[in-house]
Amino acid sequence: MENLEPNLNLQSTQNTSASRDVLRKVPELSLNSYIQGSNTDRHRFIDNFYSGMKDYGFIVLKDHPIPDALLNNAYALLEELFALETETKLKYALKENGFQRGYTPFGQEHAKDSPVMDLKEFWHVGRDLQEGHRYSSIYPANVWPAELSDFRPIMSKIFRALDESGKVMLEALTFPLNLPRDFFSRMMGEGNSILRLLHYPPIPEGVDPRCVRAAPHEDINLITILVAATTSGLQLKDRDGKWLSIDSDPNSLIVDAGDMLARITNDVIPSTTHQVVNPNDGTNNHRYSMPYFIHPNPDAMLTCLDSCRGPAGTGYNGLGEKYEPITSQDFLFQRLREIGLMK
Numbered sequence: 473m474e475n476l477e478p479n480l481n482l483q484s485t486q487n488t489s490a491s492r493d494v495l496r497k498v499p500e501l502s503l504n505s506y507i508q509g510s511n512t513d514r515h516r517f518i519d520n521f522y523s524g525m526k527d528y529g530f531i532v533l534k535d536h537p538i539p540d541a542l543l544n545n546a547y548a549l550l551e552e553l554f555a556l557e558t559e560t561k562l563k564y565a566l567k568e569n570g571f572q573r574g575y576t577p578f579g580q581e582h583a584k585d586s587p588v589m590d591l592k593e594f595w596h597v598g599r600d601l602q603e604g605h606r607y608s609s610i611y612p613a614n615v616w617p618a619e620l621s622d623f624r625p626i627m628s629k630i631f632r633a634l635d636e637s638g639k640v641m642l643e644a645l646t647f648p649l650n651l652p653r654d655f656f657s658r659m660m661g662e663g664n665s666i667l668r669l670l671h672y673p674p675i676p677e678g679v680d681p682r683c684v685r686a687a688p689h690e691d692i693n694l695i696t697i698l699v700a701a702t703t704s705g706l707q708l709k710d711r712d713g714k715w716l717s718i719d720s721d722p723n724s725l726i727v728d729a730g731d732m733l734a735r736i737t738n739d740v741i742p743s744t745t746h747q748v749v750n751p752n753d754g755t756n757n758h759r760y761s762m763p764y765f766i767h768p769n770p771d772a773m774l775t776c777l778d779s780c781r782g783p784a785g786t787g788y789n790g791l792g793e794k795y796e797p798i799t800s801q802d803f804l805f806q807r808l809r810e811i812g813l814m815k
Contacts, residue, residue, distance in 0.1 A: 499524035502535035522648045529744025530708050533725040538633045543723045546630050550760045554671035564615045570814035574615030583687035584810045591685045597627050597667040631667045634697050634764035650779040663767040672759035686748035691730035692807045693765040698726040701761035709745040735795045738780040770801035
C-alpha cells in the first residue's frame with residue numbers, strides 16, 4: 473500500500489447531473505486497482521470513488537487486500553460470541569464509558585431523534601494503546617471475552633486490516649479535495665476508531681411495530697467500512713429521497729461517508745442516511761455484520777476544508793462554512809448522548 477504514484481492529474485474527476493440521474497446502483501470498485509494498478513487504474517478509482525461518495529455516499533469494494541479466510545473466521549466468532557448466555561455477555565457491558573468498548577445489550581441504542589430502540593446488540597473493539605500513550609487517558613481499554621480464546625487475535629487482525637484499508641481510501645480523496653497526501657493519515661493515524669461487531673437476532677414477538685433493526689441514521693465518523701453482512705437488509709436513502717437496497721457478495725467491503733467527513737467537506741460529500749430493515753420474506757434469521765468506524769484523533773479539529781468553502785457572505789462566519797469548527801472528541805460525545813449511549 474506504500475508504492476502509490478504522486479501527483480495524479482484529476483481533471484477527469486467530474487460527474488454530470490445527467491449521469492447522476494441514470495445511476496441507480498451503488499458503484500462497485502476495486503481497491504486493489506488503486507493499490508497495485510497502473511496510473512490509469514488509479515485515476516479511474518479516484519474518479520469513481522469520489523463521484524460515488526458524492527452521488528450516493530456509498531460504494532462497494534468487491535476487490536480488496538483483506539483475506540477471505542480472516543473475514544470468515546471473524547464471522548464464525550461473532551456467532552459464538554452472541555450465542556453466549558445474556559448473563560455472561562452482561563459481564564462485559566461498560567455503561568460508564570458510553571459502551572465505547574465491550575458489550576452493548578439488545579435494545580440499548582436508538583437512532584438520533586428516534587422514540588424507540590433498535591433491535592440489535594453489539595460489541596466494540598477499539599485501538600490498543602501502549603501504557604503511557606498520550607490518548608490512554610481518553611480511550612477506554614479493550615474488553616476481551618474470556619470464553620473465546622481466538623477472539624482477541626482475530627479481531628485485532630481485522631481491526632488493523634480495516635484501518636489500513638481506510639487510510640488508503642482516504643488518501644484517494646486527498647487528490648480531488650486538493651489536500652496534502654498525508655492529510656487524513658495524520659488526522660486519523662491514532663484515532664478513536666471502532667470495530668463494531670453486530671448481531672440482529674430474529675425479531676421478537678410482540679415488539680413495538682415501530683422498531684427496526686437499525687432505524688434511519690447517519691454515521692458519526694469520517695467513513696465507515698462495513699464487511700458485507702450475512703443477510704440482506706441494508707438500505708441507503710438516495711439523493712432523490714428513495715430507499716435503495718445495497719446487496720453485495722460475501723466479504724465485499726461497503727463504504728459510506730459519515731457526519732465528520734460531511735462537516736469538513738461542507739457537505740460536498742454528504743453524510744448519507746441509511747437503515748437496516750426487518751426481514752419481510754418470512755425467514756426472520758439472525759443477521760451479523762462488522763462495520764469499522766474510522767474516527768480522527770480526539771484533538772483533531774473538524775474544520776471546513778479550503779477547497780470546500782462556499783462563496784463569501786454565506787454560511788458560518790461569512791466564509792461559506794455550514795458548520796462551526798469542533799474537536800472530533802466533543803462531536804463524538806455530543807452524538808453518543810443523542811443516540812442513548814452516554815449521558
